[in-house]
Amino acid sequence: MNRERVVVVGGGLAGMTAALDCRERGYAVQLLEARPRLGGATYSFARGDLLVDTGQHVLLRCYTAYLDLLRRFGVADGVLLRPFRVPVLSPDAVPATLARRNLPAPAHLAPALLKYRRLSWAQRLRVTRTALALRGLDPEDPALDQQSLGQWLRARRESPRAVDALWGLLAVAALNAEPDNASMALAAKVFRTGVLDETEACDIGIPQRPLSELHGAAGQRALEAAGVEVRVRCKARAIRRAPEGFQVPVEEQTGDGVITADSVVVATPHPAAAGLVDELPIRGAGEWSRLSASPIVNVHAHFDRAVTDLEMAAVLDSPVQWVFDRTRISGAGRGQYLALSQSAAQQELGMRTEDLREIFLPALRELFPAVARARLLDFFVTREPHATFRQAPGTAAYRPAASTSVPGLVLAGAWTATGWPDTTEGAVRSGIRAAEVVDAQQRSRASVEVTA
Known part of the structure; x- marks a missing residue:
């Protein structure tokens, strides 16, 4: 086993992947996550008898790295892949279908x-x-x-x-x-x-379990079984060079401390990453803020009865973009629970829940006439202001590679230069690449030491 110590900062998909891969390569790995759970932005919370995902995630069969990570977590059966077929709805129109x-x-x-x-x-x-x-x-x-x-x-x-x-x-x-x-x-x-x-490649996968089970809980079990030391509620405050390697000052419930490492993988969103490396001469770090952020808003409506038999649908000529039936996955005890996923939702982000209800309930009645006969049990909104970086023209220049100008300091995250959009697949691929860079740099240093 290698004795080199690797610290991974950030417990989302990128960080979990990097930690698991580094451990499987023989390194002593600590994973630090400020929140009380792993999974990053993909998590679930309880609301009444519902277990609600913060956002509706859909994947494609071409997400090979992500699907492999679920296999390594032991939850590959938590995603159902089906041939590409998307009903396309419009008010007062016969549904259309896109299918392969x-x-x-x-x-x-x-x-x-x-x-x-x-x-x-x-x-x-x-x-x-x-x-x-x-x-x-x-x-x-x-x-x-x-x-x-x-x-x-x-x-x-x-x-x-x-x-x-x-x-x-x-x-x-x-x-x-x-x-x-x-x-x-x-x-x-x-x-x-x-x-x-x-x-x-375009076949669609929809998670069949809440995201906290699929990512955070399953990931933590897999990491700890592999020998990774997982430290939740552990906030990294900075990353500093040390005479040998790095020092990472942290805040924990038990008090402040300092963790030492030979290599550090920063697997946080780009604003947090920029703050962590502020004391290091990382070329290009000042440009990361140009990636900015783009929001997603999810509108949730729970009715006392079924209003549609569709599992999912895209929508045109309506405020609704995509609608998903979350009844079974959320554990709803009665009725039907629909989640509406609104991307690029700058306007909806700042609107009150009451105003969104005035927009989206009539829109649902136009799409599904049975809504008019149903009783609304619950209506709520979840907002992800920083769901992705802003994937605009010119942003490739600001997405950094995994390796940095400081040897031993490595980056991971869907915002890095993966060649992919900001997706679960991009996040996992970034973690794989980060572990490869850590290993290559460690082996190079070892070779130099042996030669010397």
Whole structure:
């Protein structure tokens, strides 16, 4: 076993992955989390007889690193993967459907695009040609990050209706940004890797357990079983160089202290990361704030009876963006509990719950007539002001690599330069990369010491 000590700061998906991988490589690992639980931004809380996730998470089959992490946590059965099929609702309109066929990519989506009744025949033909053009893009092309998805689509002469009813429908959910505010490089990654390149890549996975069980609780069990020392309610205040390695001053319930380490992985959101490394000469750290943040707002409505038989649906021409049936997963004892996921929700973020109720209850009645006959048992709102970084054009320049200009100080998090959008997959991949960098640097130092 290696005797080198690794401290991981941050117990979200990136930090848990980095800690588990470092431990499996033989390092002595401590994971520090300021909150009383692991899981980062993905957690659940009790409200009456409901166990509520702070946000509705959906994954795709192409999230291979994330799905592997769930396997390592022992909860792979906590996600149900199904072939891509999304009902698309509009008020006073017959539902449409986007679904893949068992055909070689990209033909697997052609029937759905050509039959998509939310667009005219001419618009359907054009979006099919645009999909083929998207498949020819390289998401790593720096030039793509200098323009928005909206700009690129207009250059392809896509109609405003096609942008709203198809490209924006998917991009807003995936990038938490409207097409005119979304990096074309990240959009190309979403559409190519997630939709166009492989037939089964777009298959949808919906968690079948509350997120606190799927991530935080399962992750802590797996980490402790592997030999990681997990310290919750342990807040790192700074990271400082020491004569040998690093010192991490911490605050705990038992008092303040200092933890020493040979390597430190910072796996916190970028504002917290910038504060932690403020005393170190990290090149580019002053630019991290340019990544900013984009919010997600979730509207929750619990009715005394079932109002729809849909498990999930996308919505057009309505304040509602996506709706999910959370009844069984939340443990609701009666009725039906729906969660509405609103991405890029700058406007909704600052609105009162009462005002949101006046908007979204009538919108639900337009989509599901049975709402008019149902009694509302509960209505509440959860807000994630910093759900993702702002995935706008030009942000690639501010996303740092895992390795830094200070040897031994390594970064992880979905906001780092993973090549992926800010997703669970990006977070896990960043943790994997952080552990690789820690190991490479430790081995390099060991080799130098042996040579000396």
